[in-house]
Amino acid sequence: MEVFDYKGICLKRDKRAIYLDPSSGRPDGAVSHAHSDHLKPKTHMTEPTKEVMIARTGSKEATTHKFHEKFKINDFELEFVSAGHVVGSAMIDCEGVLYTGDYNPYGTVTAGVAKPQDCDTLIVESTYGKPDQVLPDRNEVLSDLQAWIMATSAKEGAIIGAYSLGKAQEVIATANLGGVTPVVSDVVASVSDIYKRNGVKLEYNTYSELTENEQKTAELLVTSTTAANGKKQDEAVQNMRKKGAKTARVSGWCAFSEWALRSVDAGFPISDHSDFSGTMKFVEECNPKQVYTVHGSTKELAKQIQKQLGIDAQPLPKYGQTSIEKYN
CATH class of the missing domain: 3.60.15.10 (Ribonuclease Z/Hydroxyacylglutathione hydrolase-like)
Structure with missing residues (x-):
């Protein structure tokens, strides 16, 4: 062969x-x-x-x-x-x-x-x-991410950018373990729904399905990296930023590249x-x-x-x- x-x-x-x-x-x-x-x-x-x-x-x-x-x-x-x-x-x-x-x-x-x-x-x-x-210990970074979510989301609010297929679901699961139910973008929701149909337990609410008041009081938004940190930010990101939400990126490249940490308040080197x-x-x-x-x-x-x-x-x-x- x-x-x-x-x-x-x-x-x-x-x-x-x-x-x-x-x-x-x-x-x-x-x-x-x-x-x-x-x-x-x-x-x-x-x-x-x-x-x-x-x-x-x-x-x-x-x-x-x-x-x-x-x-x-x-x-x-x-x-x-x-x-x-x-x-x-x-x-x-x-x-x-x-x-x-x-x-x-x-x-x-x-x-x-x-x-x-x-x-x-x-x-x-x-x-x-x-x-x-060589990436840092995965469980330690997940623990750091969970601590950041719990400390930040209830105060200023938090926006986490991650690939919509893969790391976004890891972020949702990590937030859930800390007792936090995030709000997610439509693209993250569409993929996360597939995870749920395949037996993965995830708790989240879709931003576009919330009432105006629920959108205003959202504490944690999980969205795609592009939407969170790119020039074309969607309505959810814009609204979260207006109230002073902190931003984070979840990517293995946070351990190796300065560009991965640009325009964010925190970076978590978690890779799939x-x-x-x-x-x-x-x-x-x-x-x-x-x-x-x-x-x-x-x-x-x-x-x-x-x-x-x-x-x-x-x-x-x-x-x-x-x-x-x-x-x-």
Whole structure:
């Protein structure tokens, strides 16, 4: 079997091929999760991923599978395994080749955890692929976030900007654990409703459905990063800011980039991706013979995997460059 970068992540055997997170919608493709840089219609996906696709794009064209259900595409046998990234996110296991997609081995309140899988070939994301990209303890940061919410929301009011699929739901769950029911934007509500339908307990109120008086007295608003901190702020953000609400951003990049902390009063480095330490541990426990790195600091991560773990590793090659057999 060959693995290379061609219209997505291509697995090829003889004259047959399949595409993981393909660059366009195609029936011989499978997608890992519903973030827009991975999601394409007309592909194979989990049911929650399809639900998000419908909510965001209106498209219903997809073939769905349950986690751990074996299915075939072009005579390749595949299986979706929890990735712990967002609702419905999946690592894709295909006959000894494991593709992580975006994954989280630390576990989340709302999307489970990615567990290492024995494999011959591992294709791993490299979002935080540099040795200095190690996030602080997740539980400690969540505790700090909860304390900030409780201290701030009842006083000036608080606005938290987070990706509407994934981290926004982690924020809602964290607020709920502190006894706070946030108000959320329509886009956050539409995704959070899908989490609830899939068994995740979340308590929130949708801003647009509140009375004028309820809107004025809202204490905590959870909205998208763009709406919270961008130039085009929606009505909810504007109203909260008028009464002096404090702002915060929830993103792993708060630990590594000054831009992530611009225009906010607080930043909380919570990510739904693995950091460098988590990736190295995950790779080691998967015990692959070959590793291909994708999506991020691919060269640096491959270098460190070879150096620290002694496993053959390289960025995923373009079509025609190499094959798995050459490295086994």
